[in-house]
Amino acid sequence: MLPPGHIAAGFLTAKALLHFIHPNLSVAQQQSLLCWGMFFGAAPDLDLIYNFLKLKSYRIAGKGAPSHRKYLSHAPILWLIAGLTVYFLAQDDYYRTFGLLIWLGSWTHFVLDSIDYGIMWLWPFSTKFYSLRNRQADVEIGGSSFIGYLWSFAKIYSKALTFYLEIIIIISALIIFMRY
């Protein structure tokens, strides 16, 4: 999934969390948490910046591009530990909710990454990638130029279930953002 989808999913996660736990917060604090939800929804993919700087390549998948999902930034247990640590150390509702968002925002990301590509859900016990459809292996993106690469990526991505889910998530987030 691309950043817009992850950001929208993070927004929906924060919105749902605030709805279910009813923390004692001001409107400004709730808005701040919605922004953090969007951030944590996309945050694991910040490792792409590292990939970009290290490899000096725009390729995010396919031949010659090692999966950024094997980095620790895509290890669910680390986000769980970070989130629960903040939750249990927090002195007020804002930081307790913030802790839950670190965990749930990032895990929304991992669930969505698990549809087509796969995540190392059991790291550090196993480095196996778990995915619903196991397309990781067949992704072979051609194109030698930047435009060629983008075109090839778009052709493959438009056949992925993730693509359609991403559209639904973005539309849902926009509707909820405008109505509530």
Ligand SMILES: [Zn+2]
């Ligand atoms: Zn990711």
